[in-house]
Amino acid sequence: MTVSSRNPEVLVSMPVSSLEINSTSIKDTEDALRLCVESARSDFQIDDAVMAQARAAFSIEQASRLSPGLVREVFEGIVTGQKPSRGFVALSELGALTWILPELAQGENLTQNRFHKHDIFFHSVYACDAVEEPNLPLRLAALLHDIGKSTTRRVKANGEASFHNHEVVGARQTARILRRFGFEEDIIRRVTFLVRNHMFHYTPEWTDQAVRRFAKRVSPEQMDDLIALRMADRKGSGKRATIPRPIFDFLAHIKRIREQENELTVRHLALNGLDLSRLGVEPGPIMGDLLRGLLLRVKSGELANTAPELEAAVKIELGVRGL
Numbered sequence: 001m002t003v004s005s006r007n008p009e010v011l012v013s014m015p016v017s018s019l020e021i022n023s024t025s026i027k028d029t030e031d032a033l034r035l036c037v038e039s040a041r042s043d044f045q046i047d048d049a050v051m052a053q054a055r056a057a058f059s060i061e062q063a064s065r066l067s068p069g070l071v072r073e074v075f076e077g078i079v080t081g082q083k084p085s086r087g088f089v090a091l092s093e094l095g096a097l098t099w100i101l102p103e104l105a106q107g108e109n110l111t112q113n114r115f116h117k118h119d120i121f122f123h124s125v126y127a128c129d130a131v132e133e134p135n136l137p138l139r140l141a142a143l144l145h146d147i148g149k150s151t152t153r154r155v156k157a158n159g160e161a162s163f164h165n166h167e168v169v170g171a172r173q174t175a176r177i178l179r180r181f182g183f184e185e186d187i188i189r190r191v192t193f194l195v196r197n198h199m200f201h202y203t204p205e206w207t208d209q210a211v212r213r214f215a216k217r218v219s220p221e222q223m224d225d226l227i228a229l230r231m232a233d234r235k236g237s238g239k240r241a242t243i244p245r246p247i248f249d250f251l252a253h254i255k256r257i258r259e260q261e262n263e264l265t266v267r268h269l270a271l272n273g274l275d276l277s278r279l280g281v282e283p284g285p286i287m288g289d290l291l292r293g294l295l296l297r298v299k300s301g302e303l304a305n306t307a308p309e310l311e312a313a314v315k316i317e318l319g320v321r322g323l
Contacts, residue, residue, distance in 0.1 A: 026053045029062035030070070032094055037077035040087025051093055058094050072181045075100060079143060080134040085125035092121075103173055104143070106150035112161055117238030120149050127236030131228065137187055138225060141194035142232040144174045148195075171196035193222065194229050202250035208260075211253050212301025223254075264299060266291045271310040279314055290314060 026032055032054040039046050046054070078087030088104065091097040097105040107120030118126060128143040148170025149163045156162055174195045178188045200214070218226070227247060234244070271294065273287060281287050294310055297303040303313055 026050065026057050029058050030066065032058040033063075033066075033074045033091075033096065036087045036090040036094060036096070037074055037081070039090045040078040040081030040084050043081070043083040043086060045086070046090055046093075051090070054094055058096055060099055063096065063099050068182055071100065072183075075181055076136065079128065079139045080136055084128040084139065084143070085122075088121075088125045088128075101177070103147050103150070103177060107146075110150060110153060110161075112149070112163075118236070120146060120153075123236050125236075126238075127232045130232035130235035137190045137194075138228055138232075140174075140178070140183075140187070140191045141198070141225070141229050142236070144170065144177065144191065145195050145198045145229060145233060146170065147173050147177070167196055167199045190225070194225055197222075197226060198229050198233065200226070202246050202253075204249065206250075206253065208253075208257055209301055209304050211250075211257050212299075215254050215257065216301050223251075264295065264305075266295050268305070269294055269298065269310065270305050270307040271314065275307070275311065276314065279311070279318070281314075281318070290317060293317070 026035060035046065035050070035054050038044075078084055078091070081087055088097065088101075091100060092105065092108065104121060104124060107124060110120045112118075112120060112123065117123075124143055124146055127145065128139050131138045131142050146163075146166065148166035148168070151173075152163045152166040152169050153161050154164070171192045175188055175192045178191060183191075197218070227243070230247065231243065269291065271291075273283065273291070276287050276290060277283070281290065294303065294313065297313065298305045298310075303309055
């Protein structure tokens, strides 16, 4: 077997296993596509002669008549394979990538910036490889997390590319792609959430309120997914596979906030019963309701625990109640 000069890193980064596949076994488009699946599933390099026969057997016309179930089977088989990048590179060499996933094909030969070793296409398929377990939602998120970069790419004066709001554009594209393949809505929601939020960037300047707002919309399970995606993104960029220090700091900040929330009670509020009396609230059930409501909003991150902000919230609530 020979190594393709187009993608040496994909083909030599892991040992190549030998399978008994020859050119006579590739007779039509379905055989050619299943060859790509097997390349990813078993992590083997397709021989040049076999790929030439596969290219001769593949046609867009035949592919367009394949059942949606088979198309999804091909895509999902590659994504969950031992080495997804092999399958996607094989699809590209076959001439099938622009048919099955044109959004990914658009990233071929599109350079990024000094933070990325690879073009958009190879970064995406390497990130998919980097999710070690064949976890379908995480593999899909890793493959598609930068899918919006091709359409948002702008080259700056210094020659580097920028991708403003690519995560927002990419989340919309991801939802369309996954529906096109017939994935279930729960998978679509999980994957699009990860694509939309993969760019979160924590700094020491994040306030407790900012962390609370983030934690409010991200469950512990989603946080685990985001960290796994962040790690795959780093590995797909050619960086070390260690968790960066900001992520450790962010998790520690979340833990500290949650511990504080568990301990926070009405008596810790910056506004008390005397303050409410000054605002015209009589002691009794209404005052208790207002204080408990403020506590819940502070714990959720909706309000900062400061006297001016709590007082403003009380005045609004009193106006709503007509008091």
